[in-house]
Amino acid sequence: MTELTANGGPTARERLLDAAVEAFAEKGFAATTTRDIASRAGMSPAAVYVHHDSKESLLYRVSLDGHTHALRIITEAAATTDSPTERVRQMVHDFSLWHADHSRVGRIVQYEYHALTDEHRAEIGTYRRKIEQTMQNALTEGVDQGVLAVDDIPGTAFALLSLGIDLVRWFEPGGSWTGEGLADLHARLAVRMTSA
Amino acid sequence: MTELTANGGPTARERLLDAAVEAFAEKGFAATTTRDIASRAGMSPAAVYVHHDSKESLLYRVSLDGHTHALRIITEAAATTDSPTERVRQMVHDFSLWHADHSRVGRIVQYEYHALTDEHRAEIGTYRRKIEQTMQNALTEGVDQGVLAVDDIPGTAFALLSLGIDLVRWFEPGGSWTGEGLADLHARLAVRMTSA
DNA sequence: GTCTATAAATTGATAGAC
DNA sequence: GTCTATCAATTTATAGAC
Numbered sequence: 001m002t003e004l005t006a007n008g009g010p011t012a013r014e015r016l017l018d019a020a021v022e023a024f025a026e027k028g029f030a031a032t033t034t035r036d037i038a039s040r041a042g043m044s045p046a047a048v049y050v051h052h053d054s055k056e057s058l059l060y061r062v063s064l065d066g067h068t069h070a071l072r073i074i075t076e077a078a079a080t081t082d083s084p085t086e087r088v089r090q091m092v093h094d095f096s097l098w099h100a101d102h103s104r105v106g107r108i109v110q111y112e113y114h115a116l117t118d119e120h121r122a123e124i125g126t127y128r129r130k131i132e133q134t135m136q137n138a139l140t141e142g143v144d145q146g147v148l149a150v151d152d153i154p155g156t157a158f159a160l161l162s163l164g165i166d167l168v169r170w171f172e173p174g175g176s177w178t179g180e181g182l183a184d185l186h187a188r189l190a191v192r193m194t195s196a
Numbered sequence: 197m198t199e200l201t202a203n204g205g206p207t208a209r210e211r212l213l214d215a216a217v218e219a220f221a222e223k224g225f226a227a228t229t230t231r232d233i234a235s236r237a238g239m240s241p242a243a244v245y246v247h248h249d250s251k252e253s254l255l256y257r258v259s260l261d262g263h264t265h266a267l268r269i270i271t272e273a274a275a276t277t278d279s280p281t282e283r284v285r286q287m288v289h290d291f292s293l294w295h296a297d298h299s300r301v302g303r304i305v306q307y308e309y310h311a312l313t314d315e316h317r318a319e320i321g322t323y324r325r326k327i328e329q330t331m332q333n334a335l336t337e338g339v340d341q342g343v344l345a346v347d348d349i350p351g352t353a354f355a356l357l358s359l360g361i362d363l364v365r366w367f368e369p370g371g372s373w374t375g376e377g378l379a380d381l382h383a384r385l386a387v388r389m390t391s392a
Numbered sequence: 393g394t395c396t397a398t399a400a401a402t403t404g405a406t407a408g409a410c
Numbered sequence: 411g412t413c414t415a416t417c418a419a420t421t422t423a424t425a426g427a428c
Contacts, residue, residue, distance in 0.1 A: 028224065047393075155377075167354075186355065250404080402419105408415090
């Protein structure tokens, strides 16, 4: 999304990544052919391999960018306030909103984890654990200050993240739900789930 | 699971279905080969087609059985009590427990929906809507009686179901979580999310 | 950096012997 | 109802011309 050609349009490498996101989200990684990706990018099948090493390396790049972005969203949300209640509200809100606003990338991030190579899966796994740890830390601080009541911190952290993650399974932009509406709902539910 | 041979063991058809569950849950539908399924069932590649029409018909059978089972679980949970609060607690508990106890089937049910044929997907979709409607009905009755406080009933119903559904993404039997522990946690969170 | 052409392997499914 | 053998199509990836 950052590279630009002289005429201001996306590079061929970027167009292929965007096409891969479309295809992987729509049909899944294994059911997507490199021909499909090339065709969506308006190129021949061979052009894929000029810009990317393999089909899996396209998945790795999409997955890495997605995890990096999601981690940044939740980390920044955690830093917006000193109030643990408001912090949890903001984290759940922004995490759910990101998944709604990036539901195609989110679907790839969440559902194609197993399709990565062992090495790539191990690397991506560190991002997942950081996201989980960030949520657990917010709950722990709230409990320590006495403003949150959470008896199972890891389990509740998983549950709060599940609200955002699971929406990529069914959310479609332009449907009867807006990302903001869902994010607000999840944020309110999160406060009820955790406040003392 | 119900057919038996003269010696009491599962039929070849059943063994192939069990093998398909294993393989689809582990690698995904598209990445699973019919050779893999046959091999897990201890049979030749051709034997698959003596007992099943196609790879997709195996997925349809697994998906139909899974959805039927999940709908029965949540319907029976809804009928165990007249108290709306206890009803929601029981529904969330049993729905999450079923997903933990059947996490492989649950993964197929939830993640391979798009791999079904159009006709099969339409049929399975009716089960999904019944599950969602059952949860919405429980919330509506509790709000009408004044014992639950839920301002977005469809959204909250989705969120309650998400707790169970999303655990199939990461839950593994024998890990640090038990199904009962998760189900209890989700049930308690559900009460906090909905009680007046 | 793009293309056409194709290699090399794998796939879902079938034929036909036993 | 099981097998071996195989078909026909499709797949990822590469070779080589422009």
